Amino acid sequence: MTQDQSPPPMIKMDGVYKAFGSNRVLRGMNLSIPRGSSMVIIGGSGTGKSVALKSVLGLIKPDAGEIYVDGKPAGSGDRDAFLARFGMLFQGGALFDSLPVWQNVAFRLQRGSLKRPADEARAIAIEKLRRVGLKPDVADRLPAELSGGMQKRVGLARAIAADPEIIFFDEPTTGLDPIMSGVINDLIREIVVEMGATAMTITHDMSSVRAIADNVAMLHDGVIQWAGPVADLDQSGDPYLDQFIHGRAEGPIEAVR
């Protein structure tokens, strides 16, 4: 008898349920994300994509089910050490208004277990800003002084500042023009490959899916309706997925008009 020597998936969601009052958002969601791969979760608005992502981080507590990170139950052990493995790009950037850009990027490096001297933290922040295509003169500006695209880049720089093993991207191209969306998609892909990180992205944007994903999962009615490699997206034979990726109003997914 041979034993399975393959490493556990970096993230595993096993029968996860979450309801808000009578609204049952996740209804037994199962998902597995291999180490070092980029998983993109697609699905309509309000299907629970953000809830799934926040459940992994412990920002939302599931009602039932298990979530494992690197083979261990999420939330077990030291919370700081657990969160230090993650970076996250929020939908609206979620930059701290009162802090200049470099302090936003270096936030994790200025406090807690990853604390560095201020000079070193600033140097790392400027290097990460450069990595996402921003010049050093942006470092001392406030987030409100930046365009939407620049704020996304700063959010991306913050997400990678502490070289996390796992990076989450929540609607990374929402609110950006197509050209800036393309730039952000390319940056995400480059950075994830370069860092060897495991990525989990949620988006509606099919151009993001094709640019970022190794694997795609579609969330519908609280469960994963379809999951597979991005190359199989157009030949899935799944009517739900087909309707979604082609943006058709007619199909098994009922659009609210």
Place this chain on the structure above:
Amino acid sequence: MSPLSLLARLGRLALGALAAVGRVALFAISTFTHMLRPPYYPREFALSLLQIGWLSLPVVGLTAVFTGGALALQIYAGGARFNAEAVVPQIVAIGMVRELGPVLVGLMIAARVTSSIAAEIATMKVTEQIDALVTLSTNPMQYLVAPRVLAALITVPLLVGIGDIIGIAGGYAVAVHNLDFNAAAYLKNTVDFLEPLDVISSLVKGAFFGVIAATMGCYYGMQSGRGAQGVGSATKSSVEAAAVLILAANFILTGVFFSL
């Protein structure tokens, strides 16, 4: 509506109110436990001292000086009905220090600081900045709430003390310049009449009111609903709750200090 359903509705309201009190109490306890344990955020604390203390000085000073002046005029006019105009310095002093100073400063802090804290934290919640803090291994209770409440605990008694002095000065200015009181006699009467307990009660009230104002701002900010409406609602509720709690606490503390 049947008596039974009316009773059920009243019961639900009472349970809801008790649950709200319980949530606020748990939040306050959590705030104090987070205040005591590291990590500490000196920059946030210093900024809170500046925002809550230093930048509130103008509004506190203006409120106190006009109140003290008006109080002197009222007491003089009222006292004249039974030849008791001479009590102006004593009543201004006791009125400002025991009641008007702490209550008016508390209410101004509720208007200025509670609303600002609630709006700021609610906006941070709505824009996912609170979630971002958590993902960056930073506890929002320790980073946002504890420094603000501690700063209010320290600065509001000082503001009340300053408000008391400015209020008495307002009464003095009106009495000496408009009502022909002798300046030296006015000051002597004020100092002679005030007792240490008056001042202590004023400062202790300030400490309670500061904690109430900052805690309500933080609590409603953290509980904010979504969108602009959520922020607006959180801000409004925080000021209402802080003002009512400050007045209720003032009644209780006055009883503790002067009636028991």
